[in-house]
Amino acid sequence: MAPTYDAIVIGGGHNGLVAAAYLARSGARTLVLEGRHKTGGAATTESPWPEAPEFSVTRLSYVMSLLPPTIINDLELAKHGYKIYPMGPYYQAFGEGGSIKLYADDAKRNYESVSKWSAKDADAMPKWDAWLAGLADVLGPLLLTVPPVLGSHKPKDLASTLRLAWRHRGLDIRTIADVTRLMTMSIADLLDDWFESPQVKGALAVNGVIGTWAGPYEPGTAYVMAHHSIGDVGDGHLGNWGFQEGGMGAVSSAIESAAREHGAEIRVNAPVARVLIEGRKAVGVVLANGDEIRAKVVVSTLHPKTAFLEQVGREHLPDDFVTDIEHWKSRSGVVKINLALAELPDFSADPGTQLQEHHTGSVEMAPTMEYIERAFLDARDGKPAVRPFSDGVIPTAFDKTLSPEGTHIMSLFTQWVPADWNEEPHTGELEAYADRMIDCYNELAPNFKSSILHRDIVGPYQMEHEYGLIGGNIFHGELSLEQLFHMRPAPGFADYRTPIAGLYYASSATHAGGGVCGIPGMQAAKAAITDKKASRRRIAGRR
Ligand SMILES: Cc1cc2nc3c(=O)[nH]c(=O)nc-3n(C[C@H](O)[C@H](O)[C@H](O)COP(=O)(O)OP(=O)(O)OC[C@H]3O[C@@H](n4cnc5c(N)ncnc54)[C@H](O)[C@@H]3O)c2cc1C
Numbered sequence: 001m002a003p004t005y006d007a008i009v010i011g012g013g014h015n016g017l018v019a020a021a022y023l024a025r026s027g028a029r030t031l032v033l034e035g036r037h038k039t040g041g042a043a044t045t046e047s048p049w050p051e052a053p054e055f056s057v058t059r060l061s062y063v064m065s066l067l068p069p070t071i072i073n074d075l076e077l078a079k080h081g082y083k084i085y086p087m088g089p090y091y092q093a094f095g096e097g098g099s100i101k102l103y104a105d106d107a108k109r110n111y112e113s114v115s116k117w118s119a120k121d122a123d124a125m126p127k128w129d130a131w132l133a134g135l136a137d138v139l140g141p142l143l144l145t146v147p148p149v150l151g152s153h154k155p156k157d158l159a160s161t162l163r164l165a166w167r168h169r170g171l172d173i174r175t176i177a178d179v180t181r182l183m184t185m186s187i188a189d190l191l192d193d194w195f196e197s198p199q200v201k202g203a204l205a206v207n208g209v210i211g212t213w214a215g216p217y218e219p220g221t222a223y224v225m226a227h228h229s230i231g232d233v234g235d236g237h238l239g240n241w242g243f244q245e246g247g248m249g250a251v252s253s254a255i256e257s258a259a260r261e262h263g264a265e266i267r268v269n270a271p272v273a274r275v276l277i278e279g280r281k282a283v284g285v286v287l288a289n290g291d292e293i294r295a296k297v298v299v300s301t302l303h304p305k306t307a308f309l310e311q312v313g314r315e316h317l318p319d320d321f322v323t324d325i326e327h328w329k330s331r332s333g334v335v336k337i338n339l340a341l342a343e344l345p346d347f348s349a350d351p352g353t354q355l356q357e358h359h360t361g362s363v364e365m366a367p368t369m370e371y372i373e374r375a376f377l378d379a380r381d382g383k384p385a386v387r388p389f390s391d392g393v394i395p396t397a398f399d400k401t402l403s404p405e406g407t408h409i410m411s412l413f414t415q416w417v418p419a420d421w422n423e424e425p426h427t428g429e430l431e432a433y434a435d436r437m438i439d440c441y442n443e444l445a446p447n448f449k450s451s452i453l454h455r456d457i458v459g460p461y462q463m464e465h466e467y468g469l470i471g472g473n474i475f476h477g478e479l480s481l482e483q484l485f486h487m488r489p490a491p492g493f494a495d496y497r498t499p500i501a502g503l504y505y506a507s508s509a510t511h512a513g514g515g516v517c518g519i520p521g522m523q524a525a526k527a528a529i530t531d532k533k534a535s536r537r538r539i540a541g542r543r
Contacts, residue, residue, distance in 0.1 A: 002292040005031045005265075007528065008285055009506075010272045010311070011301035011468075013041020015513070017255040017266075018521030019299045019506045021075050024262035026529045031293065032264060033285065035271035035468070038249075039256050041301075042467060042474065043516045045249025045402075048338065048456040055409060056402045057338035057456060058247030060467065060474070062393055062411045063087065065241045066230070066517035067251070068144065074522075080254040080261075084242035085398035088360025089113075092203055093444040094367055099349040100199050101358060104241070118197035128194050128204075132229055135182055138168075138175060140230045143512045146523060147486040147494035183481060187221040188369050202368040206391055211474040211514070213331035213419055215376030216369050220481045227479060227515075241362075243395040247402060251516060274311045275300070275503060282503035297528045299504045301521070303470040304328050304477065304489045307505065308498070317499050324490035328509070329478045330471035333379045333416035333460065335388070337434050340454040341408040344394065345445035353447065360397040363410075365390035365440050379416035384433045387440055390414040407453070412437060422460040422472040430459045475514025476507045485511055496524040497531075504528050 007023045009016045012034030024030040038044065042060040047053045064084055072082060089109075090102040101113045107126055115122035148160040171179075181190065187208030191201045205216045208225035215221075244251045256266060271288040275298055284294035300307040308317060308325045317325075343353045350358050366372050366389050375385035396408040403409050414437055417426070434457050442448040460472025469476065477483055486494045489509040498505050506524030508514035 002284065002294045004284075005029045005293065005295040007031070007297040007299065008033060008293060008295040009299045009301065010275075010285060010307070011035070011041065011507070012039035012256070012266060012268065013301055013507075014043045014252050014255055014516050014518060015506045015508065015521035016041070016299070016301040017252060017259050018071060018075070018518040019301065019504075019525040020264040020266070021255060021259035021262055022522055022525035023297070023299070023528065024259055024264040025074075026525070028297070028529075030259075030264040031295070032259070032266040033270040033272050033287070033293075034266065034268045035288075036466075037268055039266060039268060040249045040252035042469065043248040043252045045247030049340070049454045052340065052454055054404050055340045055407070055454065056247060057340075057409055058244075058249065058395065058402075058411060059338060059456070059458060060336055060463070061248045061516055062395070062413060063241045064244055064248070064251060064516060065228075066143075066515045066519075068517065068519065070144075071518045071522055075255060075258040077254045077258060080257040081246070081250055082254040083245040083250075085245065085395075086242045087362065087393070088357050088397070090203055090206075090362050090364065091358040092199070092364045092367060093347045093349040094199065095443055097349060099347065099358065100203055101361075102203055114197075114200055117199045118195070121195045121197050121200045124194050125200075131178070132226070134175070135178055135226060136230045138171065138179060139182075139226060142485070143230065143517070143519060146496070146527075147488070147511050149492055149495065150486045152492070182222050182226050184219055185222040186217050186219050187225050188216040188373075190222045190225075191369070198368040198370070202366050202371065203364070205369050205372055206362075206364060206366045206389075209372060209376070209389070209415065210391060210413070211332050211334060211479070213329075213333055213416075213473075213478060214480070215373045215380075217373055223481065223484070224479050243393070243399055245399050245401060247395065247399075248516060255518070272311065274313070275500070277312065277316050277500060280316070281501045297502055297504065297532070299506050299524050299528065301505075301507045303330070303468055303507065304505075304509045305330070305470050306468060307507065312498075312500060312503070321490055321493065321499050328489060329480060329483060330473040330476070331419035331478065332471070332473045332475075333419055333421070334463075334472060334474055335414045335417055335430060335433060335460070336458040337390075337412040337414055337437060338456040338458075339410040339412065339452050340403060341394075341410055341451045342453050343406075343447065343451045344408055345410075345441065345451070346447040347445045349444070355397055359394050361393070363392040363394060365392065365437070376416050379418050382418050384417040384421075384429060385415070386436065388414045388416070388433065388437045390437060390440070392441070417459065419471070422464045422470070425461045426459060430457050433457075476509035477514075479514065488513070496520065496527040
């Protein structure tokens, strides 16, 4: 007899763990099956250098912001070790001299910093912040909204579409126009409307291209910037970007601990081969070793191509759904470079290796919009960027648990290499790419190269083969307009349900993903719990 659970969650990334915690909390006997030797998925802390186990890096994702207070409170994550250090300012030093700092919550210092480059931009900055905050107030709550099935004529679907429209009845013509601009414009065009100095525009463009297979001149990148700038999803203000103590793996561990406390069982080294389907219903899974485990509810958190095309199988799915998943775009050209440093970067613009404010936030390599665009154009032409763009952070400015006293960890989130580098390891070329990236920083901080004790390079091939991030996309699928909201992961199935009864879907490829936000995990668990209650009511009604 195959062992039986109420619910099986495939994948122990943070969304799988959130789903398991909510399911277990509802009383379901829940099992998480994780293929790797550890949980966390892309939210993981690891020690990549066997010769230096005293260093730990937050190997893929590196900063928190989007986890809503509801999840933090429901799962009592603080009790389980969730502890965030708010990040310092955005920092960019320039080859021609000088630097810029942007503060998330200090308008006076922002003004002083920006006015060094443009008085007009310094005046525009508070208006820009207010404009963005206004739009975030509209878009934020949508992240916690289950997308309606647009176009469906079923009364239930029409009702949820109308409810959504009613909720937005207060919007005026200008706000709708601004949302339309945000959803359709490039970040470059949007910033050109607001600012004049290349330094300010470069700084503000970064969030428009993070994890995206698109340069700053591509339509839709304005929305990507907004996705990273939302401060409130409707249930309280989200933190500004911050570092989890112990790295992003500690976020996963906190959620795992909450799930275990509610009774969830978590197995690692347990790769799932396929979902068991009988009579158009999911009834369990088959592990790669052939073992069968049964459950009434199965929640998958894997990339959609793996979850549906490989593990469910085309033969069980409607043709148009299969086509939608086949067409799912999942590129990004991201390379993560993790460094152990003997000392902090000594920037010529702001000298000193002692800890200073500019080490505590993002330490960027994105001096202008054109610089970022050039890096993308190189990759689109089939070559790795000659001068890559980087969103760098030094979490050890606060967190002393990751490296020995006096040393530091620096995490460089860099772009771009060609979109097809997920197909081959490109090991030598990645080493050369990392050398160039390091040289770029070294031009601004001449001690940088010599301060590097160890380096770890994770390219798209490793992201796909070791972490299941197909195509190397960091969000299980691009945040492009045709893959958002009711389209994520496929029209008609954005409510965390799937064409297979009993199979729910909770990966970052659903609405509100990507990012370490846990919303897909929570929503899929809630959908399963709601359906179970409804089915109980139906059965009771028949008696
Ligand atoms: C380089 C990089 C940087 C990023 N930076 C940030 C950031 O700073 N902030 C942020 O908010 N987000 C960031 N992200 C995005 C964020 O990390 C992801 O969107 C999120 O972690 C995905 O979570 P998930 O649970 O949906 O999927 P995953 O984390 O991918 O979890 C899926 C799990 O399933 C497991 N699995 C795969 N196949 C099988 C199988 N056959 N059987 C069983 N288990 C299987 C995997 O091992 C994995 O543990 C980054 C991502 C990357 C890659």
